Amino acid sequence: MSPLEKIKNDIVESQVWKAIFRHGYDDTPRNRVMMVTSNVFLHLHPAKVRRHAVRMRFTWCMGGLTFLMFLMTAITGIYLMFYYRPVAEYAYADMKYLEFDMPFGMLMRNMHRWAAHAMIVFVWLHMFRVFLTGSYKPPREFNWIVGVLLLVLTLLLSFTGYLLPWDQLAIWAVTVGSNMARASPLLGYEGPFAEFVGVNPIYDARAFLFGGGEIGPHTLLRFYILHCIFIPLVASILMAVHFWRIRRDGFSGPSL
Amino acid sequence: MAESAQERKLPVDDKIHTWPHLVRMEFLVALFVLIGLTIWSLTIDAPLEEPANPTKTPNPSKAPWYFLGLQEMLVYFDPWHAGVVLPTLIIVGLVVIPFIDTNPKGNGYYCFKDRKWEILTFIFGFHILWVVTIIIGTFFRGPGWNLFWPWQFWDTHKVVALTNVDLPYLLGIRSYWVAAAFGLFAIGAYFIGWMGFFYWFVLKVKGKDFLERWGMVRFNITGVILAVMMSLPAKMFLRLAFNVKYILVTPWINI
Numbered sequence: 295m296s297p298l299e300k301i302k303n304d305i306v307e308s309q310v311w312k313a314i315f316r317h318g319y320d321d322t323p324r325n326r327v328m329m330v331t332s333n334v335f336l337h338l339h340p341a342k343v344r345r346h347a348v349r350m351r352f353t354w355c356m357g358g359l360t361f362l363m364f365l366m367t368a369i370t371g372i373y374l375m376f377y378y379r380p381v382a383e384y385a386y387a388d389m390k391y392l393e394f395d396m397p398f399g400m401l402m403r404n405m406h407r408w409a410a411h412a413m414i415v416f417v418w419l420h421m422f423r424v425f426l427t428g429s430y431k432p433p434r435e436f437n438w439i440v441g442v443l444l445l446v447l448t449l450l451l452s453f454t455g456y457l458l459p460w461d462q463l464a465i466w467a468v469t470v471g472s473n474m475a476r477a478s479p480l481l482g483y484e485g486p487f488a489e490f491v492g493v494n495p496i497y498d499a500r501a502f503l504f505g506g507g508e509i510g511p512h513t514l515l516r517f518y519i520l521h522c523i524f525i526p527l528v529a530s531i532l533m534a535v536h537f538w539r540i541r542r543d544g545f546s547g548p549s550l
Numbered sequence: 551m552a553e554s555a556q557e558r559k560l561p562v563d564d565k566i567h568t569w570p571h572l573v574r575m576e577f578l579v580a581l582f583v584l585i586g587l588t589i590w591s592l593t594i595d596a597p598l599e600e601p602a603n604p605t606k607t608p609n610p611s612k613a614p615w616y617f618l619g620l621q622e623m624l625v626y627f628d629p630w631h632a633g634v635v636l637p638t639l640i641i642v643g644l645v646v647i648p649f650i651d652t653n654p655k656g657n658g659y660y661c662f663k664d665r666k667w668e669i670l671t672f673i674f675g676f677h678i679l680w681v682v683t684i685i686i687g688t689f690f691r692g693p694g695w696n697l698f699w700p701w702q703f704w705d706t707h708k709v710v711a712l713t714n715v716d717l718p719y720l721l722g723i724r725s726y727w728v729a730a731a732f733g734l735f736a737i738g739a740y741f742i743g744w745m746g747f748f749y750w751f752v753l754k755v756k757g758k759d760f761l762e763r764w765g766m767v768r769f770n771i772t773g774v775i776l777a778v779m780m781s782l783p784a785k786m787f788l789r790l791a792f793n794v795k796y797i798l799v800t801p802w803i804n805i
C-alpha cells in the first residue's frame with residue numbers, strides 16, 4: 295500500500311468519516327440504491343425508476359427545471375434581501391446601489407429576474423406535458439390540483455416581486471394588475487353590486503391587497519412580505535406535497 | 551403505473567437505478583440550464599426605469615407579460631368579468647380536468663388518436679387563447695391600448711374612432727328594458743344553444759354509451775366551462791366583425 299493510499303484509508307476508515315458517509319463509491323447495485331436512499335436530497339427519488347421516465351422526451355425535464363428555477367430565485371433572492379429595504383424612500387435607491395456598487399449585484403438581480411420568468415414558462419410547459427401524457431388521470435388527480443395551486447402561486451410570486459424595484463414599470467404594472475380586484479363583483483368598489491355591499495375605495499378587495507386606497511409604501515411592505523415569506527413558504531409546502539404524491543402515486547407511464 | 555404494476559406480474563423488469571441514470575440526467579440538464587441562465591443574465595440586464603411616480607401614468611400601462619392575456623380580455627369584457635370571473639373559471643376549469651376526463655386511455659404516455667378532442671381543446675385554450683393574447687398584448691398594443699405593429703411608431707395621439715355599439719342597439723332596439731331583456735335572452739340562448747350543440751357533438755363523436763357512463767354532472771360542468779371559454783372568441787368575433795360593445799346592458803352589469 296502506497297503512503298497516499300494509506301492516508302486515504304485512514305481517512306475513509308476513521309470514525310468521523312463513517313459518521314458522515316454510510317457507504318463507499320463502489321459501483322454495485324447495493325451501493326447504487328444506497329446512494330439515493332441515504333441522501334436526504336436524492337431520496338426524493340425512488341431507488342429505481344422505469345426506463346421511460348428517465349428520458350427527456352417523456353418529461354421534457356420541465357417539473358424538475360421549474361423546481362431548479364425556484365431554487366435559483368431563492369438563492370439569488372436571499373442575496374438581494376441583504377441590500378434591499380422595502381421602504382418607499384429607500385427601495386429604488388437600494389436597487390441602484392445593488393446594481394452599481396455591490397459585487398455581483400447586477401448579476402444576482404438579473405439571475406433572479408430571468409429565473410423567475412423562466413420558472414413561469416417552465417411551469418406552463420410542465421402542465422402541458424402532464425396534460426399530453428394524461429398524467430392527471432387516476433390515481434394522480436390530486437397532484438394535478440396541487441399543481442394548479444402551484445401554478446397560481448408561481449404567478450403570484452412573480453407578480454408580487456414585480457413591485458419591489460419601486461420604479462415606474464413596477465408600480466404601474468402592479469396597478470394595472472391589481473385594478474381587477476377593484477372590479478370584483480361584490481368585493482370591489484367598482485364592481486357590480488358594490489352599492490349593495492357598502493364597499494368603498496379604502497375598504498374593498500383592492501384596498502386589502504394594497505393596504506390602503508392607493509398603491510403606496512404600505513403596499514410595498516405588504517408585497518415584500520408576501521413575496522419573500524408568505525408565498526414561498528406556502529409554495530414550498532405544496533411542493534413537498536407535490537413531490538411526496540409523485541412517490542406515493544407512482545410516476546406515470548404506459549402499463550406493462 | 552402503480553396499479554398496473556401491482557395487478558399484473560411485470561413481464562419485464564424495465565426499471566433502472568436512479569443513481570446513476572436519473573441523477574446523471576438531472577445533473578447535466580441543470581448544468582446546461584444554469585449556464586444558459588448565467589449567460590442570459592450576463593448579457594441582458596433586468597429593466598429598471600425612473601423612480602416610481604404615482605402622478606405620472608405611462609401610456610400604455612401594461613401588466614407583467616404573463617398577465618397580458620387577461621389585460622387583453624379587457625378589450626372585450628368589463629374588468630369584473632375579464633379580470634375576476636374569467637380567471638377564476640380558468641383555474642376552476644383546470645382543477646376539474648381530471649374529473650371530467652374519464653377516458654382511461656392515454657394515461658402515462660403520449661398519444662393523440664385516443665384523446666383527440668381533449669388535446670385539441672387544451673391546445674385551443676392554452677396556445678391559442680392564452681398564449682396568443684399574451685403575444686398580442688406584448689407586441690401589438692401601444693398607447694391607448696390601440697393596435698400597433700411592433701415596428702410602428704407609438705403615436706400617443708393616434709385617433710381611433712369609437713364606433714362600437716351595443717348589440718340590441720345594432721338590431722334597432724331602442725327601449726332600455728327591451729334591450730336588457732333581449733341581452734339576457736341572447737346570453738341565455740348562447741348557453742342553451744351551446745349545450746345543445748355540445749350534446750349533439752358528444753353523441754356523434756363519442757356515442758350514447760359514453761354519454762351515459764359520463765353522466766349528466768360531468769356533461770354539464772364540461773359544457774358550461776367550454777361555453778365560457780368559447781365566449782371569448784365569440785365576443786372577439788362580434789367586436790371585430792360588427793363593432794359590438796355589449797350584448798347585455800343593465801344598470802349593474804354589462805357583458
Ligand code: HEM
Nearest residue numbers: 353357358360361421424429437438441442444445545546
Ligand atoms: C412550482 C411548480 C411545480 C413544480 C416545482 C413541479 C415539479 C414537478 C416535478 C419535479 C415532477 C416530476 C416529473 C417531471 O419533472 O415532469 C412533477 C410531476 C407532476 N406534476 Fe408538477 N410541478 C409544478 C407544477 C405543476 C402543475 C402546474 C401541474 C398541473 C397543473 C403539475 C402536475 C404534475 C403531475 C400530475 C405530476 C405527475 C406526473 C407523472 O406522474 O407523470 N405540476 N412536478
